[in-house]
């Protein structure tokens with residue numbers, strides 16, 4: 001048994017930077033925060049191996065690490081991830097941790113474990129492939145013409161599949177879906193992500209158009225609070241519904257989406273589903289029902305999960321600008337390649353973090 005211990009849990013608040021994401025889907029309402037302030041979490045062990053993870057909304061991350069997580073984790077064996085996963089869920093019962101923070105420590109613990117094992121994370125988790133097709137996941141652009149220009153660039157740069165984040169207006173989004181299908185032809189996989197813009201009535205209306213245009217999936221048209229609404233929506237549509245991206249409760253919640261026939265595909269991710277441990281639980285749960293668990297969100301931790309499991313189709317690669325800039329993880333064949341170094345593959349340098357951090361605990 002490896003008796004390594006956690007000596008400390010550090011959090012470094014990185015300088016503010018302009019947020020390149022621009023999701024504006026409901027007229028008159030703000031989308032993403034125009035400024036992002038991320039944090040890097042570092043779990044320090046007595047054997048000199050550090051585990052890293054990234055957290056968005058860094059001020060909140062620093063607060064929670066400082067008040068709750070540090071004292072809960074110091075002295076524990078970082079390889080005991082199931083024990084610590086349950087411990088963090090106990091803390092969640094009191095704190096109601098933000099979804100995006102619930103799995104941060106777990107990801108850092110998997111970073112440590114795979115470094116101890118000397119394996120890249122995806123191989124430790126099972127190992128299914130070392131590359132996976134990526135789809136271009138657009139942010140919100142101004143006009144149909146601009147979307148078509150962006151689509152041309154995505155295809156020219158190697159992507160073979162495109163997902164729209166659009167305006168959240170049924171008529172405009174339906175017109176965009178039709179125009180894009182005409183523009184790229186039938187061979188390109190197209191998907192649509194509503195980011196919860198609609199109520200039931202409008203979700204049905206747009207769903208019919210996406211079905212006609214042979215979109216591969218229809219993602220999160222409504223908020224995911226009401227499973228029965230998704231069950232009714234699925235009964236009205238033929239297009240596969242992709243569900244449970246932002247719903248709380250990890251696999252406990254996903255199980256009910258599946259049990260009540262409220263979706264055709266489920267979401268899994270390290271970011272919103274309890275880290276690597278939660279993401280893998282959902283992937284295996286879905287597999288038991290012959291369902292795909294499509295990995296949500298970019299970043300290398302999610303890429304490791306996508307390469308560890310057979311039941312995801314794609315890696316989600318955000319296309320955040322026009323002109324299109326392809327992220328370095330994706331090659332000119334539209335394939336995302338997972339890092340082969342032991343661990344998750346974060347390239348954080350502790351001295352650099354200490355120097356750059358605007359606050360640290």
Ligand SMILES: [Mg+2]
Nearest residue numbers: 193219220245
């Ligand atoms: Mg989504």
